[in-house]
Amino acid sequence: xxxxxxxxxxxxxxxxxKKLADKxxxxxxxxxxxxxxxxxxxxxGKTSLIEELIQNMDGSIGVIAGDVISKxxxxxxxxxxxxxxxxxxGKECHLDAHLVEHAxxxxxxxxxxxxxxxxxxxxxxxxxFDLGSHMRIVVVSVSEGDDTVEKHPFIFQSADLIIIxxxxxxxxxxxxxxxxxxxxxxxxxDVKIIKTSLKEGKGLDEIISxxxxxxxxxx
Amino acid sequence: xxxxxxxxxxxxxxxxxxxKNEVTEVLEVTIQIGKMALLNPKQVKFMLGVLSxxxxxxxxxxxxxxxxxxxxxxECGFEGKVDVDDLDHYAxxxxxxxxxxxxxxxxxxxxxxxxxxxVEKDD
Numbered sequence: 292x293x294x295x296x297x298x299x300x301x302x303x304x305x306x307x308x309k310k311l312a313d314k315x316x317x318x319x320x321x322x323x324x325x326x327x328x329x330x331x332x333x334x335x336g337k338t339s340l341i342e343e344l345i346q347n348m349d350g351s352i353g354v355i356a357g358d359v360i361s362k363x364x365x366x367x368x369x370x371x372x373x374x375x376x377x378x379x380x381g382k383e384c385h386l387d388a389h390l391v392e393h394a395x396x397x398x399x400x401x402x403x404x405x406x407x408x409x410x411x412x413x414x415x416x417x418x419x420f421d422l423g424s425h426m427r428i429v430v431v432s433v434s435e436g437d438d439t440v441e442k443h444p445f446i447f448q449s450a451d452l453i454i455i456x457x458x459x460x461x462x463x464x465x466x467x468x469x470x471x472x473x474x475x476x477x478x479x480x481d482v483k484i485i486k487t488s489l490k491e492g493k494g495l496d497e498i499i500s501x502x503x504x505x506x507x508x509x510x
Numbered sequence: 511x512x513x514x515x516x517x518x519x520x521x522x523x524x525x526x527x528x529x530k531n532e533v534t535e536v537l538e539v540t541i542q543i544g545k546m547a548l549l550n551p552k553q554v555k556f557m558l559g560v561l562s563x564x565x566x567x568x569x570x571x572x573x574x575x576x577x578x579x580x581x582x583x584x585e586c587g588f589e590g591k592v593d594v595d596d597l598d599h600y601a602x603x604x605x606x607x608x609x610x611x612x613x614x615x616x617x618x619x620x621x622x623x624x625x626x627x628x629v630e631k632d633d
Binding site: 293294299300301302304305306307384385415418420445477479481 | 512514515516519520523524527531533534537546547548549612613620621622623624625626627628629630631632633
């Protein structure tokens with residue numbers, strides 16, 4: 292004989308990630324490490340920004356390079372002689388706290404002041420997955436089109452710092468960087484927005500000081 | 511876009527619970543998805559159908575309940591539901607329905623939860 296019954300499960304899939312993210316954050320804090328999650332579309336300039344920060348920021352930096360195939364970006368960071376962990380997501384479109392938890396075991400946290408986590412190039416999926424970092428930087432470039440910000444409100448709402456990159460080519464691609472900044476301000480009224488041309492080094496000092504200020508505010 | 515990994519998490523939770531309760535077959539699964547989670551319910555359902563093949567949930571009916579967004583406005587103090595049904599976007603812009611401010615905190619509507627399962631057991 293078979294019996295049919297209902298079982299209350301109440302298993303929150305998002306909370307499982309959040310729990311691991313909190314664990315990651317605790318681990319960073321136990322080692323006095325400030326974690327930053329870099330999010331942006333493919334080609335927005337996340338990797339270039341991290342390269343510039345490694346070369347110009349005070350304090351030692353470690354990097355978790357997340358990508359569908361991470362060896363390319365990881366190779367770029369290794370040139371600067373900093374600890375780097377490549378994190379392959381394969382077919383997955385985002386990093387999650389579980390993947391970062393494993394990567395944290397492969398990096399000597401006592402040796403770094405800042406841990407940079409470069410997310411997979413994507414403006415959608417990373418929104419749902421807290422990694423346990425202290426700050427989220429969203430990088431958007433003018434070449435993605437000046438309607439990119441308004442089309443992806445959630446990721447910009449979750450940002451602690453928004454960087455509008457490649458402003459040097461805004462005219463060439465017919466994009467209005469001021470519109471992008473206005474859209475970002477509408478979505479996230481309190482966020483700091485910096486317009487940059489990382490290729491020309493424009494805006495880099497402002498980014499470094501914004502990170503340092505944010506670190507002081509939240510610690 | 512990450513419907514596959516979410517569906518995988520959902521199915522794991524279902525099968526773990528089924529195993530714990532010595533279930534022979536899963537007949538029905540009820541899942542709650544917040545309207546602010548960046549998940550398309552139709553895609554989640556499709557993925558669940560694919561992933562559950564060759565499991566004891568292969569004949570299960572997957573029911574998805576959408577959970578409304580609830581906010582607290584940091585400007586005027588409004589607390590309650592936000593109606594986003596007239597938007598055709600899976601990432602609705604959320605603002606306070608009372609004062610239209612965007613300085614808000616999300617109370618509900620971001621989660622994805624396996625609520626319950628209906629199962630068959632041997633007597």
